[in-house]
Amino acid sequence: MIKFLDLYQQYQGIRQEMDAAIARVIQQSSFIGGEDAAAFEKEFGTFQQATHCVGVANGTDAIEIVLEALELAHGSEVIVPANSFIASSEAVTRSGHRVIFADVLQDTYTLDPADVVRRITPKTRAIVAVHLYGQPCRMDELTAICRTHNLKLIEDAAQAHGAEYKGHRVGTLGVAGTFSFYPGKNLGAYGDAGAITTNDIDLALKCRMIANHGRTGKYDHRFEGRNSRLDGLQAAVLRVKLRHLDNWIERRNRIAAIYGDGLAGLRGLALPMIEAGTRHAFHLYVVRTEKREQLAKFLAECEIQTGVHYPIALPKLQAYTYLGQDKEPMFANRADSTLLSLPMGDHLSDADARAVIQAVRRFFE
Numbered sequence: 001m002i003k004f005l006d007l008y009q010q011y012q013g014i015r016q017e018m019d020a021a022i023a024r025v026i027q028q029s030s031f032i033g034g035e036d037a038a039a040f041e042k043e044f045g046t047f048q049q050a051t052h053c054v055g056v057a058n059g060t061d062a063i064e065i066v067l068e069a070l071e072l073a074h075g076s077e078v079i080v081p082a083n084s085f086i087a088s089s090e091a092v093t094r095s096g097h098r099v100i101f102a103d104v105l106q107d108t109y110t111l112d113p114a115d116v117v118r119r120i121t122p123k124t125r126a127i128v129a130v131h132l133y134g135q136p137c138r139m140d141e142l143t144a145i146c147r148t149h150n151l152k153l154i155e156d157a158a159q160a161h162g163a164e165y166k167g168h169r170v171g172t173l174g175v176a177g178t179f180s181f182y183p184g185k186n187l188g189a190y191g192d193a194g195a196i197t198t199n200d201i202d203l204a205l206k207c208r209m210i211a212n213h214g215r216t217g218k219y220d221h222r223f224e225g226r227n228s229r230l231d232g233l234q235a236a237v238l239r240v241k242l243r244h245l246d247n248w249i250e251r252r253n254r255i256a257a258i259y260g261d262g263l264a265g266l267r268g269l270a271l272p273m274i275e276a277g278t279r280h281a282f283h284l285y286v287v288r289t290e291k292r293e294q295l296a297k298f299l300a301e302c303e304i305q306t307g308v309h310y311p312i313a314l315p316k317l318q319a320y321t322y323l324g325q326d327k328e329p330m331f332a333n334r335a336d337s338t339l340l341s342l343p344m345g346d347h348l349s350d351a352d353a354r355a356v357i358q359a360v361r362r363f364f365e
């Protein structure tokens, strides 16, 4: 069986470090915040080349907290890619703003800057740029658009830990970056966790206060915030994994390179492209074919697990039909029935990747 994801295998490779880290937190009883949470913020900030890092409870909260900290006028329009996980847009609505979906590029599935420009109105205040599947967005173009129209650029880097754009890690290319450490992510906790990165000290402080009941001291609450803190056990888990993350991302890139070589030239199968000047984090390896259902079934019969990210484009979800963007002839609205995620992760060997290639080639040939 070639698994889509194998977190137990990953654990076995780091078992001693992990068990010791978890035992230390329990011994110290530092379950909320504490030494590991503070150290992880520092280490992850350094890893992402960000001056500030604020640990929070999950990646969805991270986006919401940044939006709140930016103090956009109530009812502002925020542009979000039409292909993403619902968290990217949910955070906008839950912050009291209006989601406007923009299309994604056919080769890389990230925000299409030209379509973003078409969606801008006098009410637009921000863009959530999702580095989907681990591929950084076209940040130069998006930054220029934001400068021209005075918009805030937020990076949803939930799938892109360690990804780079022109030699710089994602997460501080806009005003702030948001990360998810959901267990299946490239850097995954053993539960929910998230983080915000920024080079803006005031924004970092504001986010930290929002995430912790608006407090500065124990009972000194400057405003009403919320409870969205990074817990000590998750921080300890993440610190252990962070030490291995660069190697794991290299492994993902190697698997992607093997797939790229082995699957090239198959008629009816579109492979993901890597944007020039970027380091892809390959959270997911997503191919496109009109025969998606048949291919997934065939691979399952070959004991190869696959996934779909995402089966329904955001504008077509029941949650968003009120926007009326489900009928728009966007690439994202058409592509959702063709996307298929092949196995990807540090659990895969070169031989696993070659077995996947063999099966996919057999299907098409």
Ligand SMILES: Cc1ncc(COP(=O)(O)O)c(C=O)c1O
Pocket: 058, 059, 060, 061, 084, 085, 087, 088, 130, 156, 158, 159, 179, 180, 181, 182, 192, 193, 194
């Ligand atoms: C692109 C994207 N944004 C946001 C999130 C939300 O993260 P979380 O599940 O930690 O709330 C996720 C992950 O699930 C995601 O894939």
